[in-house]
Amino acid sequence: MTDSILLVLGGLVLLGLGGELLVRGAVGMAARLGISPLLAGLTIVGFGTSTPELATSVQAALAGSPGIAIGNVVGSNIANILFILGLSAVILPLSVNPASFTRDSIALGGSALLCTGAVLYGFMGPAIGITLLAALVGYVWWAYKAESAVPCPEGDRHVHEAEDRPPPPNTGPVVLAGMIIAGLALAIVGAGWLVDGATVLASAAGVSETVIGLTVVAVGTSLPELIACIVAVVRKHEDVALGNIVGSNIYNILGILGITSVISPIAVPAEIAAVDIWVMLGVTALLLVQLRSGWKLSRLEGAVLVALYIGYTILLATR
Template sequence: MTESILLIAGGLVLLAIGGELLVRGAVGMAARLGISPLLAGLTIVGFGTSTPELATSVQAALEGSPGIAIGNVVGSNIANILFILGLSAVILPLNVNPASFTRDSIALGGSALLCVGAVLLGVLGLATGVVLLACLVGYVWWAYKSESAAPCPEAARHEAEAADRPVPPGTGPAVLAGMIVAGLVAAIFGAGWLVDGAVVLASAAGVSESVIGLTVVAVGTSLPELIACIVAVLRKHEDVALGNIVGSNIYNILGILGITSIIKPIEVPAEIAGFDIWVMLGVTALLIVQLRSGWRLSRLEGALLVALYVGYTVLLAMR
């Protein structure tokens, strides 16, 4: 048990360090190559901050642990909405920009429905992965075209996401490339430790790998989003907090699940298909309804989300 906890803790630390190195190196390289901050924020930062989930799900799939691979994505999306966004709203009520959220609510709801459809197939394979990844490319293109056509709050937010991860001005391409490589290596090793520790912990605790994937692994790989959202609301940047969660959930399904399915087909555990995927769809729908009714997430609504997450984890513990 102690060994598994140390592996999980060490894996999470390496994933966090690796993800940050990768994002900073890639953003710095993009600036040197003349890539716009808007495009960098939409793509590099979006993918980079999802590195922990991606590395973990791919590693779990390759090691034959589908409960962790899929549970990581489904559990992360549930935790992002109920726990992280709920806690953020308790700290500071979140106001929503109707113009920007209209597009992202369609992408968020659509990706959740796609995920349900993919899970109900029973096996996520190459064709499913290609469809999911193609939808992500389409979303990024749609967002980039709409935000670059005219000044808008979402464009400013994506540019700020890239600007929030600066590197010293004199950093050369060789150092930036080294940061990218080091970040990838740290993420790969960290994912390996996390998955190995999660498998051992599931066996020692007498629970399924799916439960560990939906809880310990999912929350652990979502720690960067938790920190980013808390910092954002403390700075009274509620649009950044909301954008982090919505963007992360879209990337988790279309990008992480898509890439993982292309690399290695995943057999969906029956317990996730029968219950947890519907919880994810339900909380996604709840969030969209909450935000579109008054364009605000109040402290009371945030507390309700956190309470629902506590109830969900209790149900998982009772399996």
């Protein structure tokens, strides 16, 4: 039992370090190659911060643990909205940029609906994976064209996301490539530890792997988003905090589930189809309604989200 806990904790540390190394190395390499900060923020930072979820879900699928593979994504999206975004709003009310709300609300709501359809289908194979990845490519293209055509606050946010993760000064391409490779290696090893430890913990605690995936694994792989959001609100960059969560949820579904389904087809656990996917869809709809009302997520609304997450966690503990 103790060894499993250490595996989980060690896996989370390696995932966090690996994701950070990968993002900083990739952003630095993008600058060397002349890739615009806007495109780097949209793609490299978006994918890089989702590295923990990607590595964990792929490893879990390959290990024959669909509850962890899918529960990680569904649970992360629930935790991102209810816990991380709710806590951020309690610290600092989050303003909404109406100009980008239409695009991002369509992408967030659409990805949640696609995920719901895939879960209810009961099996995620290459066809579903390719569909999700195609939708992600379409979203990135849409966002890039919209944000590069005219001065756009959302474009500035993505530029700042890339600029906030600079590599060490005077870093050459060899070192940057080493950072990318090391980041990937740490993420892969960390994901293996996390999946192995979580599987044993589930057995020892007498709960399903799905519950562990929805809780311990999901919250653990969302730690980079939690840290980024808390730092953003402390610096009074509420647009960055909100954008981090919306972007993470879109990438989790379209990118993480898409890649995982292509690499290793997975059967959907019945408990996720019966309960948790509807929770994810419901909290996504709730967030969109809250953001549309007054173009702000208030402290009271944030407290409601956190309270809902506590209730959801209690519900999981009783399953």
